[in-house]
Amino acid sequence: MKIKMLAPATIEKIAAGEVIVRPASVVKELTENAIDAGSDHIHVTIEQGGKRRICIQDNGEGIPYNEVRLAFTRHATSKLSQIEDLNHLETLGFRGEALASIAAVSRVTIRTISKTEELGSESIFEGGRCVNQRVMPYNRGTAIEVRDLFYNVPARQKHMMKDKTEERAVHQIMGRIALSHPEIAFKLTADGREVFSTPGNGKLQSVIECLYGRTFFNSLRKLEAQNEPMELRGYIGDLTSMRSSRDRQILFINGRTVENRGLSRSFEEAYQGYLMNHKHPVGIIFMTLPGRMLDVNVHPSKMEIGILNQSLVDILFRQEIRRTVQQMDLTVDLGKKIEAEPDQQPKQKTQDAFFPKPEIQMEQVKVASSYHTTDHQQPRQHMAQKVKPETVKSPLPKIDNIQVKEAAVPLTKTSRKAPRPPLLNNPAAAAAGRPHLDLHDVRIVGQLFKTFILLEKEDSAILIDQHAAHEAFMFENLRKKMTSDGQIPSQTLLVPRPVDVSREMVLQFNTIEDKLFQKGFQCDVFGETTLLVRGVPVLLGEPQPAEMLPLWIENLLTGDPAIKEKQWLSIATMACKAAVKGNQELTREEIQKLLDDLMTLKNPYTCPHGRPIILYLKKYELEKLFKRVVS
Numbered sequence: 001m002k003i004k005m006l007a008p009a010t011i012e013k014i015a016a017g018e019v020i021v022r023p024a025s026v027v028k029e030l031t032e033n034a035i036d037a038g039s040d041h042i043h044v045t046i047e048q049g050g051k052r053r054i055c056i057q058d059n060g061e062g063i064p065y066n067e068v069r070l071a072f073t074r075h076a077t078s079k080l081s082q083i084e085d086l087n088h089l090e091t092l093g094f095r096g097e098a099l100a101s102i103a104a105v106s107r108v109t110i111r112t113i114s115k116t117e118e119l120g121s122e123s124i125f126e127g128g129r130c131v132n133q134r135v136m137p138y139n140r141g142t143a144i145e146v147r148d149l150f151y152n153v154p155a156r157q158k159h160m161m162k163d164k165t166e167e168r169a170v171h172q173i174m175g176r177i178a179l180s181h182p183e184i185a186f187k188l189t190a191d192g193r194e195v196f197s198t199p200g201n202g203k204l205q206s207v208i209e210c211l212y213g214r215t216f217f218n219s220l221r222k223l224e225a226q227n228e229p230m231e232l233r234g235y236i237g238d239l240t241s242m243r244s245s246r247d248r249q250i251l252f253i254n255g256r257t258v259e260n261r262g263l264s265r266s267f268e269e270a271y272q273g274y275l276m277n278h279k280h281p282v283g284i285i286f287m288t289l290p291g292r293m294l295d296v297n298v299h300p301s302k303m304e305i306g307i308l309n310q311s312l313v314d315i316l317f318r319q320e321i322r323r324t325v326q327q328m329d330l331t332v333d334l335g336k337k338i339e340a341e342p343d344q345q346p347k348q349k350t351q352d353a354f355f356p357k358p359e360i361q362m363e364q365v366k367v368a369s370s371y372h373t374t375d376h377q378q379p380r381q382h383m384a385q386k387v388k389p390e391t392v393k394s395p396l397p398k399i400d401n402i403q404v405k406e407a408a409v410p411l412t413k414t415s416r417k418a419p420r421p422p423l424l425n426n427p428a429a430a431a432a433g434r435p436h437l438d439l440h441d442v443r444i445v446g447q448l449f450k451t452f453i454l455l456e457k458e459d460s461a462i463l464i465d466q467h468a469a470h471e472a473f474m475f476e477n478l479r480k481k482m483t484s485d486g487q488i489p490s491q492t493l494l495v496p497r498p499v500d501v502s503r504e505m506v507l508q509f510n511t512i513e514d515k516l517f518q519k520g521f522q523c524d525v526f527g528e529t530t531l532l533v534r535g536v537p538v539l540l541g542e543p544q545p546a547e548m549l550p551l552w553i554e555n556l557l558t559g560d561p562a563i564k565e566k567q568w569l570s571i572a573t574m575a576c577k578a579a580v581k582g583n584q585e586l587t588r589e590e591i592q593k594l595l596d597d598l599m600t601l602k603n604p605y606t607c608p609h610g611r612p613i614i615l616y617l618k619k620y621e622l623e624k625l626f627k628r629v630v631s
Contacts (some may be wrong), residue, residue, distance in 0.1 A: 019101040022160060023050025024169035026106075029098035030144055031177055034058035035184065039141060040200060043187045044174060049166030058417060059141040064114040065121040069130050072108075072123075074100040104128035105156070106149045112142040127152055139602060171195055175211045176250055176257040178629055182207045208235070208284065212248070216241065221328050223283070225320035229290055232320055237282035239274060239330050239605070239612060248282040253289060256296070258305045265286075266314040270321035273603055274330070276610035281482040283321075289313070330605035331614045335621030342396075384398055437604045437614075439595045444588055451582035453591055466594065467582050468607035473597040474575035475608040478539060482571065488520035490535040491543045497533045498526055499546050505553045506531065512556045521549055540578040572608035 021027055034042045037060030047053040063071055074097060082419035102108060103125040113120030120138025124131050158421040160166060167190050178198050186198025195440070198207050208217045219241035225232040237248075249267060251258055271281045291498040293313075295306030301622060307313050418598070440456040442462065453469075455462040481488060509525055516523065520537025548570065580586070598604045605613055624627045 009552055019097050020105060020149075023166050024168060024173045025055060026050065026054050026146055026149065027056070027104065027170050028173050028177070030054070030056040030146075031174065033098065034060055034142070034306065035177075035181060037061045037142065039184065041185045041187075043189070044170075045189045046167065046170055047191055049161075049163035049190075050170055051160055051163065051166060052147065054146040055143065057141070057143040062114045062117075062120070062140070062142050063110075063112045064117060065119075065135065067131075068110060068112065068121060068123045068133065072099045072125055072128075072130070073501065074102050100128065102146060105153050106151065107147045109141065109145045109147075111138050113138040113140065159385060165481070168545075172247075173257075176252075179204065179208050179250060180252050180255055180257055180286075204234070204284070215340055220282075220284075221324065223285060223321075223324050225324065226508060227316045227320055229293065230316050230320075231288040231495065232317070234285040235283065236285065236321060236324060237270050238328055240332065241611075242275060242279040242281045242610075243282060246280045248284075249280065250284045252286045253256070253305055253307075253414055253537060254291070254294065255286070256305070260305060262310050262314045263317055264305075266318035267321055270318045273608060274325060274606050275609055279610065287317070330612075331616055332612050334615050334617040437599050437601075439599055442595070447586060447591075449583070450585050453586075453594070455518070460616045461619075461622070463615040463617075464595075464598070465582075465607075465611070465613055466580050466584070466586060466591075468613045469594055469598050469604075470610050471572075471575050471579035471607045472601055472604065472613060473594075474540070474579050475572055476601050476603070478571050478575055481539075482519070485518070487518055489538040490517075490520040490522060491535065491538050492522070492535045493546070497546045498530050499523075499533050499549050501531055501553065503529055505550065505557070508553075508557055512553060515556055516549075516552065519552060520544070520551065523549065539574060542572075542574075542578075575608060 019029065023046065027046070027050060029043060031044060034056055037058060039058035039060035041059045043055075043057045045053070045055040045057075104127065108125040109122065110125075111120060111122045119135050121133065122136050122138075123133040149564060150160070161169075170190075171188065174186065174188050175196070176183040178184075180198075181199070183200060183205045185198055187197040188195040196210055198210050207215060208220070217235075219238055220235035221238055223232055223234045223236050234252075241248075246264070249264060251263060251267075253260075267283060267285075268275075268280065275281065289307070293308040295308075338558065439455070439457075439462075442457040445454040445456055447466075448463070450453050451466060453464040453466050455464065506525055509531065513523075520535070520539075521533065522535030523531045523533045526532035531549065533549060536546055536548075537544050551570070580594070607613060620629065
């Protein structure tokens with residue numbers, strides 16, 4: 001087949017396909033242009049998900065009449081003069097490809113006026129060619145209307161998704177752009193209805209509440225960290241904000257929304273031990289790095305970004321996120337789960353169609369609280385009966401999934417301001433650099449259903465899952481034992497057991513034999529791909545299976561995070577099996593020992609599988625349930 005040059009129109013359509021892949025790509029490129037033009041109000045309108053019509057209107061600088069045609073020429077830009085400028089780029093766009101690419105596959109009308117001109121202009125492009133240009137009155141900024149996207153590229157047009165799917169993609173990218181520029185007022189309208197509108201007051205909190213709701217914002221914790229050469233700010237989620245997808249892991253590097261697998265993986269690893277299976281943390285994170293460390297020219301859409309010394313940045317990022325997570329108070333406030341304030345929901349007309357209100361899965365907790373009263377404070381018989389703390393048996397009617405026994409209290413108005421959770425000890429927190437669980441002055445009320453420990457402290461009822469608490473203690477102690485340099489006890493097998501391993505493991509065996517012995521494995525080379533196990537480690541009084549040997553060797557040789565994760569999961573399983581079970585009666589001494597052990601943990605808030613250990617309910621919230629106070 002003869003080699004020949006492609007026609008210019010074909011070249012333009014192919015090049016456009018690298019930058020413009022769907023309506024959301026058009027919205028992203030044109031909105032970034034509007035931001036670079038100095039706009040503080042940007043209105044985006046779409047019809048049929050952007051397939052039929054897209055319009056971006058701004059109040060920015062505008063384009064002079066004699067530069068409009070040039071702006072739609074490929075590689076024409078005002079943001080870059082030479083390749084060295086990429087090292088200190090401050091604009092979102094720089095290639096000069098967006099307008100040319102959009103015009104090549106759609107019908108474009110642009111109305112604009114420069115600040116230096118008295119009259120504006122209107123220019124019409126079809127298939128990349130200017131078919132009409134005229135002078136006309138125009139108020140301020142630029143309005144670009146894109147119609148019939150991919151009308152001249154049928155193969156691309158038929159691969160576009162349904163209207164609602166494309167609309168969600170536009171909503172997502174506009175939400176991220178709005179988060180990165182809270183100082184700009186953004187408005188998104190779809191098929192004549194307002195999807196969201198941000199105030200442009202410069203407050204990130206306002207944008208988050210506008211997009212996701214106030215309840216979601218209340219589940220976030222502030223992030224501020226600096227570890228040269230990296231600086232982090234923004235918000236990350238607590239345990240109540242975990243989601244089944246990663247759609248709210250939003251990362252900005254130097255103000256640009258990006259996707260980076262290494263940083264995404266590091267973010268998840270920072271929550272290790274706090275997450276339930278198939279749940280993911282949320283975060284809206286702004287990272288600042290020196291421009292010389294970034295390569296923004298990796299991908300035409302600029303969504304992917306190259307980072308110099310990526311592995312170092314990943315480690316620093318994980319450390320700072322982990323440190324922030326460990327400083328959180330992760331006890332679960334039942335009051336917030338039981339009742340969501342009506343004014344906590346965003347007042348957007350159509351927001352829920354695309355960003356549903358955060359789902360709060362109500363734990364089915366049944367609390368039976370007993371107490372001692374003095375003679376002058378005897379409760380009325382129809383409200384409660386006096387019982388011993390350890391013998392709570394009588395079932396009560398359910399109220400909002402909660403069973404409660406409560407002594408009569410004076411009907412007094414309590415302050416609405418929620419005090420600091422009673423479980424934290426501030427001096428200890430300062431010394432440890434994290435919230436320190438303080439259960440020293442609690443009153444042990446008893447057990448509920450032989451599964452939950454009920455405590456009273458100050459003005460709160462505290463519930464502890466006895467199995468999760470003991471499992472967390474066993475896991476942390478096992479982990480210390482496995483990662484320390486101490487000798488783990490070993491049990492010699494009556495019959496040595498051959499275990500298949502890789503050829504590389506056999507070749508490297510001599511370098512790790514002493515470490516394996518320290519971890520309780522006694523073994524010898526038994527062939528090119530076989531090790532003969534003569535002894536296995538004893539943990540929690542149980543000899544461990546010889547099949548764990550390859551996992552340990554791989555961890556010692558590579559340090560692969562995925563291998564470590566499997567190892568910790570196996571340890572978590574051991575801790576789970578050895579821990580106190582639900583429906584198991586505990587003495588008061590055993591409960592006190594469990595509380596003492598819990599206070600020694602680095603993470604006393606979740607079990608190794610991510611389930612919560614501690615819940616608490618304020619007396620004030622209880623009074624509201626009984627209508628003793630009016631909120």
